[in-house]
Amino acid sequence: MSEPAYVLDSTAFYAGIPYQGSGRYFTTYLVLEEVKHHNVGSSFLHSRVHVTEPSPDSVSRVKTTAVKTGDAGALSQTDLSLLALALDLSRDEGGVSLVSDDFAVRNVAAVLAIPLAPTSIKGGGWKSIAWKIYCRGCGKEYTNPKLTVCPVCGTQLARKASSA
Ligand SMILES: [Zn+2]
Incomplete structure (x- = not known):
């Protein structure tokens, strides 16, 4: 039994999710760049969060799906990278959940059968929008x-x- 794995978007960092609990956390370089601007990046963060790039295959699959669902215009490059990473990990790691409160991200994730973490993670101040x-x-x-x-x-x- 391994610990639960989560793919985090920038709002999950602002909500402090990597600083609590004992899950394994993943994100992409684009998300890390975003949160760095808000002084969230730290050596502690690097020790808790695996930063990795999604496969090009998954990126193009996410793009194709987003066009079909009508969400393509609402997704940033960061959102695309996050969804693609979650797609990779759901295949390689099993049991990964995507943590995002972005509507378009959640919508595309649902179509790709990527498991979504609930938008309220207890004790986390994880706001629902x-x-x-x-x-x-x-x-x-x-x-x-x-x-x-x-x-x-x-x-x-x-x-x-x-x-x-
Ligand atoms: Zn109308």
């Missing part, structure tokens, strides 16, 4: 996170974090 889904065409708002196209007018739906 409420998403507002709305139509740029007719202005109607929706709550179903699975919707990507407006059922009323057929326009691609947009999302924003609502500060609830």
